[in-house]
Amino acid sequence: MTIPTPVSSKASPSAAIAENAKASNFLRQIIETDLEKGTYASRCWGGSPGDAAHHAKGQSDPAKIRTRFPPEPNGYLHIGHAKSICLNFGLARDYVGVCHLRFDDTNPEKEDTEYVNSIIDAVKWLGFDWSQPGNSLPYQASDYFDFMYRAAEYLIEAGHAYVDEQTPEQMRVNRGDFGKPGIDSPYRSRTPTDNLARFRQMRDGLYEDGAMVLRAKIDMGSPNINMRDPAIYRIRRATHHNTGDKWCIYPMYTFAHPIEDALEQITHSICTLEFEDQRPFYDWLMARLIEGALLASPPPRQYEFARLNLTYVITSKRKLAQLVYDHKVSGWDDPRMPTIVGLRRRGYTPEALQLFAERIGVTKSDSWIDYSTLEGCLRETLERSAHRGFAVLNPVKLV
Incomplete structure (x- = not known):
């Protein structure tokens, strides 16, 4: 006989407060300062991406901030991308904003619709949505050529x-x-x-x-x-x-990326530290195109954070692709792969990956996260939902 052990779905008030509280980080401090100063309060939104004249015809932007997740569709997303998804969509959610899903498809030789569809599926599976009034489709850099x-x-x-x-x-x-x-x-x-x-x-x-x-x-x-x-x-x-x-x-990507942000009226363009040296060009290009009245002001600003380094895990899309092309694994969704589809097939839940992204936080200094942290987040989320039971398979009669 199996006797299920009840698992409460209701957390204590103190636990709920702790779960809902968002740890501050330098990005949140930047956003809160901008909101307090009204840095982007004068922006207008033309209902779709466009140049300065297009947005000037629009209404006051209903989104307090605009962030974006801009993957290149040249492979399947991995655990590092999951952190970026949770970060950008999470900030937009917490500050009454909008996060755009945009495909940075400026390199025609490496991109494919298979990867486009896989990215859409991964973002939805993680529990995020990019739709906004008047548009439910993701954006594409190629639409801005x-x-x-x-x-x-x-x-x-x-x-x-x-x-x-x-x-x-x-x-x-x-x-x-x-x-x-x-x-x-x-x-x-x-x-x-x-x-x-x-x-x-x-x-x-x-x-x-x-x-x-x-x-x-x-x-x-x-x-x-x-x-x-x-x-x-x-x-x-x-x-x-x-x-x-x-x-x-x-x-080139360094030319396209700032323009894409500006056309979409992005306020906080968040990327990893390898783009830090590119920020001066980002700002230079924005200044020149605003001078020519091609783009609206104020321009987006780029901010960088440290990429995810997880022990015993490869987070290079190029190296992961090589494993697939050399048939070292059965595919992008091989359970041994750190891709989102691989983690999903292994049994990881969206809640676990969201908790992991929240727990490791955001910094500007490189560090390594132990793999046990990811496993702990999975155990913690399953603790609240997994059914348990006791059974005596070979009972011994005592009387």
Whole structure:
């Protein structure tokens, strides 16, 4: 006979308070300061992503903040992405805002609709929703390609960008290093008219892949190498999963990413620490496009946090993909994989991953999280919902 042991679904008042209390961190402090100062209170929302003129026609933005989760659809999401999902969607929920799901699909050679569908499924399974009044679909960076091209032409006309015909090796050498300033490209002094003509020829497919790139004109002597005239457009003949063969030039991620945030009126653009050195370019680009009245003000701001390092776990999408392609595992959902679908198949619950993300917190310093912390979060969530029972399989008669 099986006698179930009751498990109470109601926590004590003190436990409920502790569970609902959100530990403060530097991101929450930034958001609370912005809300107190009304940093983004003047923003308008045009009902959909758009340029400055589009949003100027809209109403006051009903969202107090706007965050985003912008994965590249080139693989399945893993435990590190789960932390970012919980962080961005959680902050938007807690501060009466909206979190956008956006596919950063600017690299046509590595992206696929299979990965797009898997990302949508993972976010929904974790318990989050990106829908808002007037729109229930995720955004795609490729939907902004027309505006990105327009922004690139504006930078050329304003003297902030030029077409460079150096070889990749020449550009690498002339960029310098941490101890040596860069050298100006021989094509840097071209007139805006000449640059614009060549850029349009790039767009029209008159040059081979890699023959030239469009570079921002900033400062080849900057101590930050990322500010030494970074490439912002390249020639790449590849069929895109969303735009097909419309384009043979594609924006670089560092150029596309700030523009996507601005078009969507993102307030707090949260990413991992490897993008910290890219923030000056982010701010430079926002300032130039606001000067040209292409984007609305105030611009989004980028903030960085330390990525998840979990003991005994690989969180590199490239390395995980290699395991799949080399048939070392049965697929992205192999229970041994740290992907969200793999964890789900292993028996992890959305509540466990949310608790894990909340418990490990957010910092700006790299650290390692012991795997037992993740396992403990699973045990803790199952403790409240798992049914238990006692049974005597071979009873012994005592009387």
